Amino acid sequence: MDWYAKVFELIDMRSFSNLWYWIALAVVWSAASHRVIGVPWDMVHKAAKLGGQAEADLEDLTRIQCNRLLYIAAVSGLWLVGLAAGLLTALAILGFWYDVEFAQALFLLAFPMTLVGLMSVNTARLIADNALSGPALRRRLRLHRIATQFIGMASIFVTALWGMYQNITHSVLGG
DSSP states (O other): OOHHHHHHHHSOSSGGGOHHHHHHHHHHHHHHHHEETTEEHHHHHHHHHHOHHHHHHHHHHHHHHHHHHHHHHHHHHHHHHHHHHHHHHHHHIIIIISOOHHHHHHHHHHHHHHHHHHHHHHHHHHHHHHTOOHHHHHHHHHHHHHHHHHHHHHHHHHHHHHHHHHHHHHHHHTO
16 A cells, blocks of 8 residues: 555545544634633633632733734734635635535635634724723623634534535435
8 A cells, every 4th residue: 555545544535524624623613612812711710710810810811812913903914814815715616616525624614713713803802992801801701702602503513514415425426
């Protein structure tokens, strides 16, 4: 057996029938809901429970992450939007027009994460503009996390439906 056959046996290019794709999908959404705009969710719980230094740490880390996101958006936001739009368009065309399953899988992973990224910049702007702290800050982070989890659930649902459709189509048609 040659090297290429072993690699393509390990990394099945039919993404929706590959266990590694589903593991990656779960890890991406788990990480996205655990880190709210870059702030670990357990820090929010700890700040609510203990207050004091834990609250100050949460506010400091949130301020740092908000400033970082807003700086990136201000300096290279238009370039990132253009690059992301071009990449997502290319993946959508390759995946759904030319029927490249790997591009479909990447699109179904990248598009919802792009929405979460845009939502993160918006949340950072709201936190910075309103100088949120204490319970108001924790509430904003909780709302962001809930919205992220909703997008994640919808994304996983749509991806699972599309993946089942692709697997059934390929097994019936022998593709």
